[in-house]
Amino acid sequence: MRRLLFTLIGLLAMLAVAGQDFLNNATVNGSFQTDVQFYRPDNAIGIYDTTILGRKVGINGFGNINFSLGKFKAGMRYEAMLTPLAGFDPRQEGNGFPNVWASWGNDLIDLTVGNFYEQFGSGLIFRSYEEWTLGYDNSVNGMRVLLYPAKGLTLKGVYGSQRFFWQKYERNSRGLVRGADAEFSFNDAFEGMESSGFRLSVGASAVSKYQRDADPLYNLPENVGAFSGRINLGAGNFSFMTEYAWKINDPSAVNNYIFAEGQALLSSLSYSQKGLGVVLQLKRVDNFSFKSDRGETANALDINFLPPINRTHAYSLTAKYPYATQPNGEMGLQFQVNYKIPKGTKLGGKYGTGVALNFSQVNDIVRDTADKTEYSGTLGYTSDFFKVSDHIFFRDLNIEIDKRFNSRLKGVVQYMNLLYDIAVIEGHTGEEAVEAHLAVADFTYKLSSRNALRVEAQGLWTKQDEGDWAALMAEYTIAPKWFVALADQYNYGNPDKDKRNHFYTFSAGYTRESTRIALTYGRQSEGVVCVGGVCRQVPASSGLTVTLSTNF
Amino acid sequence: MKKIFFLCFIGMISLSLQAQETSLPKVMIKTLDGQSFNTSGISNDGKPVILSFWALWCKPCQKELDAFSELYAEWQKETGVKIYAVSIDDSRSTARVAPLVKGKGWEFEVLLDPNGDFKRAMNVNMIPHTFLLDGNGKIISQHTAYFDGAELELYEKVKKLAGKN
Structure with missing residues (x-):
């Protein structure tokens, strides 16, 4: 009996040691961010007590925690928007774990269950992604398989339901998405082509959505298929990319329930050498909204992504x-x-x-x-x-x-x-x-190796909309940790004289490693925030904004 | 006998676990040419690596990379450091990345992460976000945001890592 006990204790001790090794090989990492805004009434720019309605604080926050051990990975994402910041879709309000996932992969196969992000080609028929600053997340809750059966060949298969704010998927509550993609790179597949000046890869995808037809009037297609093909060609300093996509009739609230087919084309031709880069891009979109709920018109439940190709400006x-x-x-x-x-x-x-x-x-x-x-x-x-x-x-x-x-x-x-x-x-x-x-x-202007002063002046002159604007900003930075900035945007040419307002802000921030705390006090003018092709209307606001972000 | 067997078994498990190397997550992204690239292949023959996340719409990111670019030849000569700049531009602007990189004359490796897969795997919330990795792909330090002169502190760390201090 005692011997058995000793053996057991010994085993447990060994297990504990082994367990520690086990954990030593595991990694846990993640990230965290919270954006807090305190609002105050500011009658001059049209914000009254009745606009705020007692919601004096808006907080958006998230935390990601990922675990990995060898070929196994798992993660979850927590979000709390209580209440969401001004300008976010009110349906964002809520808290919980919108994303939970686990995956396992080796050289041949990669499996994911739970919530995932994926893109086929340039995304014309399928892209699920997340953009925190816009409150946009159309992650798919389902399964994903990636296969690498031969050198140069990648196969992908996905199915599931898309995230729709906090609304859990229930039978027929919205559509389902199924898709497959294949990509073949000649350079990876054939030896000798690896370092060739000629590069070629081709790809094709198919995506289908299912949504029940509950329309009393129309006989709507319950399964809508979309197909695309793409070529990526390079020769020396030239590079050519094109993707064409086609979709069967998909009547929806966006296209006003017409039964036309849709198509989209995206092409680019570029030339680059040291010191010179030239690119020409062409795009045509015709009736190509593709959402997993045909009744949705807002920025939600998009299955595909139609990139705007103009320059994204930074000032x-x-x-x-x-x-x-x-x-x-x-x-x-x-x-x-x-x-x-x-x-x-x-x-x-x-x-x-x-x-x-x-x-x-x-x-x-x-x-x-x-x-x-x-x-x-x-x-x-x-x-x-x-x-x-x-x-x-x-x-x-x-x-x-x-x-x-x-x-x-x-x-x-x-x-x-x-x-x-x-x-x-x-x-x-x-x-x-x-x-x-x-x-x-x-x-x-660099005052010393670590101290710099940056001054930015901008002017916008127009006879339409809100008329002329001028903006001035001064920023003092002490690398790599500190910054303070003063800025003012002045709508001096507004046709309505009462609206010739100053939108001043004071900001300061501290960054150490990947932890960043930033404060902004002042007024935010009404406008549009766009990141990566999706835009969100931001109402005018006044008050204090605090952002805290870190990772581990 | 059984006991020994168990001990051996457990020992083998722990050994097999230890044999796994800790390095960057494996994510399939693209090179500027549009070819597939496995991020666990980011390496520099045991010398330090700077990994920086950026985008065309991010001014401070380009300022940081411009600063790296001005010093890169000197840094490489002194420490052998290698820079990877990962663009998180999505399909609206991926076609403009290569012409900009060449037009600016950046000589480091530039990779495309159009759907943010690598960005998420590295827990990057905002850009610019720059990592310093040792020769084994282990994260030594990281930094969000860029202010003029921050490249000097980063380079001090690179030198320390390369044993050139």
Whole structure:
């Protein structure tokens, strides 16, 4: 008996030791962020007690915890939006674990169960992703298989239901998504091609959604299939990419329940060598909204992603009028040149000068009879693939020059000419399209190796919408930890004299390693925040914002 | 006898577990040419690696990479450090990444993470987010945000890691 006990204790001790080894080999990591806003009434910019309605604090927070041990991984994500920040969809309000997942993988297979993110090709028929700053998450709750059966060949299969805020999936509460993708890279597959100047990969995908037809009027397709093919070709300094997608009829609230088929095309051709890069992109979208609930019109339940191809601007006024893809139809092109004027030349100076020229324009497509789009329940319209409508949704011509003057001073200047159909893009029906000129100057002066002062001045001149704006910002940084900044945006040309407001802010922040705390006090003007192609309207607000972010 | 057998068994398990190396997560992303790239292959023959997440819409990110670019030749000569810059631009702008990189004359490795898979695996909440890895792919330090001059502190750490201090 005693011997047995000793053996057991010994075994337990060994297990404990082994267990420690077991845990030593496991890793746990994660990240955390919380954004808090305290709101106060500010009558001058139209925020009254009745706007705030007692909700003086908005908090969005999340935490991710991931565990991995060898080939096994698992993770979960907690979110609490109590109450969501101003401007977020009110359906965001809630708390819990929206994402829980586990996966296992080796050289041949990778399996995931639970919530996952995935993209086929450029996402024209399938992309699930998450964008915290926008409160956007269309992760799929289901299963995913990745297979690597041969060198150069990748196969993917997915199915599940998509995240819809906090609403749990129940039978027929929304649609289901199933999809498969194959990609073959010739360079990875064939020896000798690996380091060849010629590069080729091809891919194809198919996605189907199922949603029950409960419509009393129409006989709607319950299974909607979408298909796409893509080629990625490279030769020397040239690179060409194209993806074409097609979808069967998919009547929805977005296309006003027409039974037309949809198609989308995205192509790009680029040339790059040291000091020079040129890219031309073309896009055509026709009736290509693809959501797992045909009744949804907001930024939710998208199965696919239709990228807007214009430049995403980084300064506050240049980003004031951002374009958003029109899924019912658009044709766009984008052209960009990046050139570095070499060092030692007259224009290049001692350090070289960077020049970036960018042009993009998006027009409507031509429909045989415009009125027919109103006719729900019909085939809608027919559209000539190559015809471009005279109706311009968006046009942006901008040039940016960056230059270092000496070891202490460097700067960026930018000019931008913009045409923005605010009626179509933001739904401000009846408003005139915005024609604007913008200019930016951004200079950084290094006071010492770690202290720098940055000053940014911007102007936006237009006769439409809110009229002229000027913005000024000064930022002092002590690398790598501290910053303070003062900024003001002044709507001095607003046609309504009572609305010629200053939107001042004071911000400060501290960063150590990956932990960041930032405070901003002041006014936020009404506008649109866009990240990676999705936009969110932000109402005017006034108060204090605190952001805390870290990882481990 | 049984006891010995158990001991051996447990010993073998713990040994097999220890044999696994800890390094970067394995995520399939793309190179600038559009070829598949396994992130666990990020390495530099035992020398330090700087791994920086950035995007076209992020000004401070490009400032940081410009600063790296100006010093890269010197850094490489002194410490052999290698820089990987991972763009998290999605399909709206991936086609513009290579022309910008070449146009700016950046000479480090640039990778594309169009759906944020690698970003999530590395717990990157906001960019720029820069990691310093040792020769075994272990994270030595990391930093969010970029202010002018931060590259100097980073390089001090690189030198220490490379034993060149």
